[in-house]
Amino acid sequence: MGLLPPYYLWLPRKIKKILLYRFLFATLLCSWLDYQMLTIFVSVNLFELRRPLDSLTEILGWTLFSVYSSVLLILIRLSTMGFGLVLCHIHYVTPRCFRYNLLRISYEFPIRFWLISSILSTTIASSWLYASFVDLNNGNYLLGGSWYYLMTFGCFCGISYYHKSHERSLRRFPLPIVHLNMMECLLQIWCHHFKSSAKAAFVPTILFALIYWPTMGLLDTTELGGVSTGCFVIITQPQRLFQAWLLATLILAKLHIVRELYGLIMQRPLSLICDLRDLHEYIDISLFNLIWERFQYFICIMRMKPMPINAQRYNLSLPIAMALDTAEIYGFQLLAARDFYAAMSGSLCNKLFEKQFGQRNRYWNEVRDVIMGMLDRFLARMESCLEPAPRIKVSHLLKNKNPKKPGIRSLVKPTPPPRRLCATCRCFPSCQPPQKTWCFCNLRIYLYDRIQSCRNALWDILPVVPQYYSFLYELDPLANLNHELRCGEPLVWILQGLVTMCVRYLKEDKFYYIQNDLERIVVYLLKVEEKLIAAKEMQVRGKLCSSHDHFMMAINRCIYKILFTFGPHLDLIIDDYKLRDTFRRRMELLP
Known part of the structure; x- marks a missing residue:
């Protein structure tokens, strides 16, 4: 249990099983991808038109029935699973607040270490497996053959992928705006990344060959003539370039597809229901029974028969309140908020309104309490970040600030700083200036000035040092504010879903029980808008994150929906006359 992250241990059991089931399913898809990659590489290298049946038999033997291939494929799957675990951890972990970049770098270092380790282990094992089939037929071992060349080039491809995809920041899985059919998504991902990887692998293949083969020729002969031998290999053996290009294409495509697969499966829509948490x-839920049920479901689809009723026991549905109240696992809460907004725009809201009065009241109260609690915590955290600075006393300003215009004397007589002198300095007569006296104090001042001048000279000679220093230690004055905005980003979707429910209740709710909470919802919207406007005014001190823009768009959309829908009924809905006046003034500004 110590190897599991804390946010996973705090989750309800059902959510744990959902995440584990999705991770295993994504890993299974990656295993099928390994067989596809191996089949492509082996077919290109071993298939011969002169003996097609023998070639197909040999390809199937090396792909499916070889102990050597099976062992290496197990290593590749373990490395791929580690890569997926790191990606899922990056996605689900709660955002952290970093006052300066050195803290962020120190926090991300172990994550990046495991990330690049999993990438390199995947590329090394894949290169080892693919390179084993290069010299089986008509092997040419000039300058060490192609095995070392492909192994080295595979590691180079892994480092290149990490540099391009994960160097700047650790990215989460993108939030799906529209959920498409899974088979269509898989086919689209496969085709897109194979085409893009084939184009991206062309230039690195040429450059690496121009460096590797002349270097190997020089090391093999220890003479300059070895360079010409390496160039001769490049010109006369283009199949090695083709094999390296194919290897780079498969490795880059696999790394990109693995990330897309885990993002696609882990971000599948949740099955939200109207039920008590x-x-x-x-x-x-027994994970084995769940997998067996899904396997039965797949068999029934293939046979075009309905699923047996007694087998439909294990489902992955979640109550709305349980799915939203997952602040400890940020990525899951963001997905739940997005699905809540989609559900309130769809049939789930109808199911809520179709419930009986007593049941529906309990369901609504539970969802309302969760959302209002999230809003209270968000507003409290924003209030702590937006606290005004303490006012400075006037006397303090008069004492410490010089007059802006020359010729105007200060209202307070400046007091010279006390001079700390040693016992030797106090012994000299007052007519003799202490600066011209050789004592410990003057020597200390002299050494301090010399050190400062040397440091400034070194600072001018090495301009890179202050740049790195400012990059690592420059404080971000809006770090806490941006952190709270990122942590509260699920509210962007939750507020829109809540307002959508309020808008639909006007036509579909027969008991009007949401009306009692409508005024409270409107007050929360105005409070959130007030905090966002106050945060925008602090933009002069630094740069706000993109979450602020998302919040502003969502809150404006919510308020305008409320105004357009409930504008004619303000007197019946809102009892506070100040709030009614505020909304009337806002309605006058509408086009």
Whole structure:
């Protein structure tokens, strides 16, 4: 249990099983991808038109029935699983606040270490497996053959992928705006990344060959003539360039596709239902039974038969309140908020309104309490970040600030700083200036001035040093504010879903029980807007993150929906006359 992250241990059992099931399913898809990659590489290198049946038999033997290939494929799967675990950790972990970049670098160092280790282990094992089939037929071992060349080039491809995809920042999985069919998504991902990887692998293949083969020729002969031998290999053996290009294409495509696969599966839409969370809090689903049920479902689809009724016991549905109340796992809460907004725009809102009065009231109260609690915590954190600076006393300003215009004397007589003198300095007569006296104090001042001048000269000679220093230690005055905005980004979707529910209740709700909370919802919207405007005024001190723009767009959309829908009914809905006046003034500004 110590190897698991804390946010996973705090989750309800049902959410744990959902995440574990999705991770295993994504890993299974990556395993099928390994067989596809191996089949492509082996077919290109071993297939011969003169003996097609023998070639196909040999290809199937090396791909499916070889102990050597199976062992290396297990190593590749373990490395791929480690790569997926690191990607999932980056996605689900809660954002951290870093006052300066050195803290961020020190926090990300172990994550980046495991990330590049998993990438390199995947590329090394894949290169080892692919390079084993290069010299089986008509092997040419000039300058060490192609095995070392492909192994080295595979590691180079892994480092190049890390440099291009993960160097600047650790990115989460993108949030799906529209959920498409899974088979269409898989086919689109496969084709897109193979085409892009084939184009991206062309230039590195040429450059690496121009460096590797002349260097190997020089090391093999220890003479300059070895360079010409390496160039001769490049010109006379283009199949080595083709094999390296194919290897780079497969490795780059696999690394990109693996990330897309884990993002696609882990970000699949959640099955939200209108139910009480207490009924699902301690439900423990057997993972084996769940996988067996999914396998039966797949078999029934292939046979075009309905699923047996007695087998439909294990489902992955979640109550709305349970899915939204997952602040400890940020990526999952963001997905739940997005699905909540989509559900309130779809049929789930109709199911809520179709419930009986007593049941529906309990469901609504539970969802409302979760959302209002999130809003209270968000507003409290924003208030702590937006606290005004303490006012400076006037006397302090008069004492410490010089007059802006010359010729105007200060209102307070400046007091000279006390001079610290040693016992030797106090012994000299007052007529003799202490600066011309050889004592310990003057020597200390002299050495301090010399050190400062040397440091400034070194600073001018090495301009890179202050740049790196400012990059690592420059404080971000809006770090806490941006951190709270990122942590509260699920509210961007939750507020829109909540307002959508309020808008639909006007036509579909027969009991009007949401009306009692409508004024409270409107007050929360205005409070959030007030905090966002105050945060925008602090932009002169630094740069706000993109979450602020998302919040502003969402809150404006929510307020305008409320105004357009409930504008004619303000007197019946809102009792506070100040709030009614505020909304009337806002309605006058509408086009």
